[in-house]
Amino acid sequence: MGALDGVRVVDLTRYLSGPTLTMLLADLGADVVKVETLPTGDPARQSGPFSDGESVYYMASNRNKRSVALDLRSDQGAAALRTLISEADVFVQNFKPGTAEKMGVGPAEMLELNPRLVYVSLSGFGQKTPGSELAGFDQTAQAMSGLMSVTGTPETGPLRVGIAVADSATGVFGAVGVLAALHERERTGRGTLVEGSLMQSMLTLLSYQAQKYLSLGVTPGQDGNDHPIMFPQGTFRTGDTAMTLACGNEKMWQRLCDALDRPEWARDVRFASNADRMAHRTELRELIEEVLATGTTEQWLDTVGAAGVPCGPVLTIPEALEHPITAGLDMVAEVDHATLGSMRVLGQSINVGGTDSDWLRRPAPMLGQHTEEVLTAAGYSPDEIDLMIVAGHAAQWRRGED
Secondary structure: OOOOOOOEEEEEEOOOOOOHHHHHHEEEEEEEEEEEOOOOOOOOHHOOOEEOEEEEEHHHHOEEEEEEEEEOOOOHHHHHHHHHHHOOEEEEOOOOHHHHHOOOOOOHHHHHOOOOOOEEEEEEEOOOOOOOOOOOOHHHHHHHHHHHHHOOOOOOOOOOOOOOOHHHHHHHHHHHHHHHHHHHHHHHHEEEEEEEEEHHHHHHHHHHHHHHHHHHHOOOOOHHHHHHHOOOOOEEEEEOOEEEOOOOOOOHHHHHHHHHOOOOHHOOHHHOHHHHHHHHHHHHHHHHHHHHHOOOHHHHHHHHOOOOOOOEOOHHHHHOOOOOHEEEHOOOEEEEEOOOOOEEOOOOOEEEHHHHHOOOOOOOOOOOOOOOHHHHOOOOOHHHHHHHHHHEEEEEOOOOOO
16 A cells, blocks of 8 residues: 555646646655546656557656546546546646646646545646746756756857756656645645746756856856866776766765875875865866876776776666666566566655555556446446447447557
8 A cells, every 4th residue: 555545636737747746646645637628638658668569758758557538628538637637636737827727627626526636737837927927848947047057168058958857857756845835734624726837847957056056156158067066076997988976075085095006196285175076076076087087987986986986987868777776776666568568667755654565556558458447436437438439439449449
């Protein structure tokens, strides 16, 4: 039994930010019903690459959910959605501001329908102007938040992070908001509105880079793999590949000097303090890499790690996913997909109450795989469901018909 067992979530989200939020809730035991609009469902289903016709993009953020396929433009489909929301604990949507209201499922209307509802609205740049008129895309948020301006090097110019960090972070922050709202409901007996945006998430992640400007008026620049306020901390070339070093204080710096057999560096006035090392980091990097070039990454990881200095290899994604630490964290799991058979997926991002071996209940669903099941539980009779399906107001996936 998961920590959120008994919590019912209606998920009207698509692409990545909202589905990430609801997947995190599902992983913790919530019953998440993903309502998808006919005829094609979540647009992420059409986003490649594909594994035997199934989008890996879609599968990455929709496990542990049930799918209901409805024509939300029809009166019958819209009514079914409202019925599901009326019985839910949480409702999540990430449409452009104003769209949910046009669909008849805006926050004011739904909180009146279901006063205990936690209503979640995610957007790109908030619900107010300026911002609400903009489409919410990850790269736009990375660019407008300033994140890209501190990613990369002066030579490369601004770079986006190699994952959809704005979407993913908004999903995580949104899940925190849901948990807080559910806790508040225990005290008040009433639901509430939870709002988040890609822009808020990215500005939050700026952390000390933002505070440098707010407190000191300093415009942060691009430091590549170097830490923006500490050195040596970053990636360094070795005799065969590269490794990371992280000297977070003076003791670690002294230990690194000893591990590299250069104790004199600790007494060098150019490197006497972190501020000095930051000022002379180009020449210090050259000195460090000159020493590291005499051995392999594996050799230096043993030596530097034994000295108590944080360090690590720079792994590819395949290397990271096959690493013993990843296995020890149970971060790769297996589940049976309706059409693909046994498949590997990422594990849980956090464990509550120890490891729950039953957390992975189902893979990302086929479009409409659970329509009949969910509508039956909502009070629809078999005849009513059949009529909706025949009329095209709903759809039920069946093996061999996709």
